[in-house]
Amino acid sequence: MSKIVFSTWRDEFIDNRGKSSEELSESAFKLPEAYHGDRDSKAFIGWDGVAIFDEDIDAVELASQYAAQYQQYSEACGRCAPGRWGGRILYDLLDKIARGEGSHEDIVHLKEISQTMMMTSKCEIGKTVPKPILDLMEHYKDQFDDAINYQKPSKHYRGDTSYIAKVTAPCTDMCPSHVDIPAYIEGVRDMLFGDSLAATRQTMPLAHTCGRVCPHPCEDACRRANLDAPISIMELKRMGADYETDHGLPWHHPYTPKPLRNDGKKVAIIGAGPAGLTAAYYLALEGVKVDIFEELPVLGGEVAVGVPEYRMPIDKYNKDIELVTSLEAVDVYSNHRVNAERLKEIDAEYDATLLAFGTRLSKKVYAHNENQKMGGYWGAIAMLDQVNLWNKYKIGEPASNQLKDKVVVCVGGGFTSMDVVRCSIREGARKVIMLYRRDEKTIIRNTTYEEYHEAVEEGVEFIFHSAVEEIFDDGEKITKLKVNRFELVPDPNGGRAELVKIEGGDFEIECDYLIPAVSQAADLQLLPEEWNIELTSWNTLLTNGKDYMTSRPGLFAAGDCEYGPMTIVNAVGQAKRAASVISRYIYEGKTSLTDNEIMEDHLAKLKVYDKNEKITGWMPGLPRAVSEKLGVDERKTNNKEVNLGFSGEEAIAEAERCMRCYYISMVAV
């Protein structure tokens, strides 16, 4: 049962004051009515309106506290005349009224300054802060009038209500790592590339990596898309990282790393991939001793041995890795495979352990006669390991020893399969075919437009709506495949279209290699059976998705081994949160979330981005920047980085398109 009293959130108008229980309206939005645990919210106020959950709310103080939060948070903004002075005046006047010294003239001035802020401020924070304040002044006018007419403090002035605020932005909210995107874009706009990088690294240590190979979910929540096209958010991240590397500058940490605590507390991390590195980074910045155990001879996890050089040059990724390993508190043990016995030792020795070992088992394609030991059957993970270990580290042998002049069939549809086919081209395969169950549109959605088109340009043959039914071999190696074809049959009732096998549509492909890249699974051999660790239905480690502790106290999990095969940025986001929880757990013996994290989760639930919102105050029709890429003949026989990145001019023009959609949200508890 909703207990909403009043709301103007996102143009929804609810006023349940004085209504009987039958007349009560409910909100369509997931507003934070309960704050955390058994703490209830009295009100939620933000960029899009205000929602009151407690009849006894002090609206005047709520308004003045919201303005105060703007003051406090204006370090993020405060860079335009109306926002800077306007915000101050807003607070001074509201507090004057709240403490019982206001006049009706102040209300007039409040409205006037609000108007100027909304019309002329540089970023959304200045444009939106007045909105809920004006709502309160209108709909809780009696409280304002009382405070003025009787020259008395508002009803709970300086009482025991806590106000918990958080600044966010639609892109930041959508990013699994919650990167302060407007800040790093502003760094590019101001040509303060070091500041840009430091802003990224507040929540994202892998700036080179996620400036190159992130599937950028943020861009789906970019308000600029409501106007013309989203900002090229991902590529702008690379500017700061490249700047630091190009100029050989000292590390731009988000803050000076704290000295090693040396208090006997230490944390073990299993796996030096994106999740492991991220957790290590944020723990080490806080001075917590961290030891990373990595099975492979090289650091970096799947980004190192999975993502090919032409997408993610290893010298750039190594910079991201070095950023972490250069910290005093971090020690790394590579070539160190952790099995159940070893994990028990680690668990006993360390105050907390984070599992971040990813998903490194290639799943089967489930065809007849599928024999993973058969010659020519090559799991994507193993194949990419060989390609990358040789190309990046000269470990092992070149995959061209196997693939040169051969016919390669890959079954997939995601990033891994794209890496398989494009690497196969580069290793000299004669013919490379990708079989995919669904259509072109879906493969683009699963990966990126660029990735798909570049693969096509390089000569990969895509066969859509197809699946392997049977694998043929000559006893030593695969010879050919029997492939079924499907068609999408629309549901007459308007439901999701169904894939239906086309009778008589089968065909055969003669091939030398079948590389399944359908998905990966977690290798759970290291979990001691007696721990009875709870797993998800798809056999990954179960946590509550908030504190990332497994069913065993002190044992945490983040990244693909928790979520299943997902993105780098997802792994980073989870690991950042896990590191924060661990940093408290090792002292308190229990998990807890900070107010900032609680608010982060509330906002993710509420959803910050509104795709129907109409944008005002920006010139539509300014094109999104597209960076220069190597031509197909310049790239398909080598491992040169395909994406040359933005020129300075492109980057700055793109940064100028950013509308700085910062918002303040605040809960009264």
Added chain:
Amino acid sequence: MNAHNFIDKNKKITVTINGKTCHSTFGKTILQIARENDIYIPTMCYLTKVLPIGSCRMCMVKVDGVDGFILSCQEKATDGAVIYTQTDTLYKERQNIMKLYGVNHPLECGVCDKSGECDLQNKTTEFDIKEQNFTARDQARPVENWGHVSYDPSLCIMCEKCVRVSTEITGDEALQVKFGGYSSSIINVKKEKNYASLGEAAAVCPVGALVSTNFKYTSNAWELDKIPSSCPHCGGGCQMYYEVKRDKIYRVTNNYEFTSMCGAARFGFDYANQGVAKDAKAFEAAVKAFENAGSILFSSMISNEEAFILQKLKEKHGCKLISHEARAYQKFMQSYSRISGKNLYNGTLKALSESKGIIVLGSKINDDAPIVKYHINMASKWHRARVAYLHPIEDTEIKNIVTQFIKYEAGSEEGVAALLAEVLLQEAELPESIRSFLNDLDIGNLSAECNVGEEELFALKQSLSKKSGFSLVVGADLYAHPRAAHIAKIIALFEKYADFNVLCIPPAGNAMGVSLICELDDTIEGPTVGYNVLADFTLSALGGGDLDMPAMNQQEGTLTTFDKRVVPMHVALPYGGYVLNDIANALGLKAAYTIDYTKELPQSKGFKGIEFDRLPDSFDLVGNENRGYLLQSTEIKTDEMLEEVLDIEEFDGAVVYCCNAAEQFSPFTAKCDLLDNKTALWGSQQFAMVAKLQEGDRISFTIDGVCFSRMFKIDTSMKGTIALNPTFDMGLSSALLSSYRFSRLEFERVGRS
């Protein structure tokens, strides 16, 4: 290749502003197009020479079909846009912004330096702000003295222009915004350095917040006469105004909206030779000395017209003309021309600032030519330019700009130039003889001789791959190099065959003008007359010679800049004595004024026959420079012969490099009170060990007959075995230095302090 060129700057667009049809090109902002069409839009934070800041919000306009206001300084105009710059709502919001700027702004205009030329004052009246209905609690904010400039946060309106100049233009990166909303302020994060380049940041301050410390509280702005001129110190010829009252220069300002200048230009103005009266006896002696002179020695602190007079005297009397630095540069450029086919290099500062890749060779650019460094910085900030800095000494001051430092052995410049050509001209279409010159180079040996790794060169090539728009900047280390003539030819290959924007920075003052105007000689003969150089008979604008001469800010005339522009200088301070033209007239030339020669400067070298008084001196509304005129490059017969690269002379042990500190160029800057004129032989710990010197040792050594007595000091930011030896403090001897800038240090110990 992907179509990545997302802003097609060739696309023609038409927009309507306030009913006026305006034709322009895509990529320009609404404000730029408005200004091109002389349509006024008010701004408080807009500064033409940097990218849009967007902090003041005054420039908002209304666009048909678009909700809300559009920030005209930043938003690019789209084809067909119908724009209004003045509406009632806009006026009201602009009024409110001006009121906000006025909240707690101290009402101390009466004593504020900016009064009379203050944007806040002007816009407050323009927008008819008669009352203030906004208030906020005031805050105590102390004034800070940062050396050359002082900052008063309570006057600051946080427009951020100064920060942008410090970032985008000068590259000192000393100024930052300290975020804090209402209590935001500008902070100087490099207070210990006292950058004179901060004068450039102060220049753009629209209010009295950032001011020249020295000028503060000395004069009302409106009492000063602005004398337009050009800075003579380094060859940049930067636009400037001397601001003068009662025969005293109070300060130097500039057209900061469009152009910049370095700290020497801004703070190095008090070098005039004042209090001089006509000394007829000395004058007669001077005329006699000229009549008997076998050689005339002169420095590069000379106007084009004076250089022309000397050339005329040479023609008339057959004396030799000696100006060492200009002569070396002249020979270098003559050799350069044999490859390029033009008497001038093709490079410009504008093209430099638009480069995507820049190579600097043979110049300590930050000290030799700050304004060139500014343009490299602009390229770095605006175009992410790769900047390769090739020099025997690393310069930590420009680490934020340089992407690759390649250290080479002193003396190996010829080899380095050859290596660069070999690596970077591989894809160029070259004549057979040049291709075989490159093919025949013994790369392994050269690389070892120069101590430049092949992998460094490969990395350099890699960093320039897939990019066009390259610049090559070379400097004074090359001109007096024993192999200068051949180095010049190799450098010219980049202009001729690889489309590089090449700038050969003149070694001093007006060396470029001198090198074009005078037929210079190599060896001194007979009795000597010196003009700002110590000689048998010395004419000196520094005082202390046999006959006084006016300093550059006491004369009319023109300078030739390294942007290949002939720019005018005007008289800032009066001069009571004789000038060179008087002597020339006594010797049979005939001209009422020195500037009568302006129109006679040699057209064969690219000068134009324009009279001095007809030289323009302005910028247009969007910042196009219209000062003086550009030299016209003339055709030169080519000769594509290249020679073998010679082994270098070994430079082991302790080496000194003649190099002035930032903002010091000559005995004239040395005279200026506001510039730092500390001198010492600065070297690293390693140098101290090799030279067996300790901090505080006083030593003496001789270069080209000029005897230096220097205190040795250790600079912990330096590395290697090369020490820096300034020359600006050597008075009338300075111009005698003629040899390669690096030399082995052979010294006598004089004492300790």
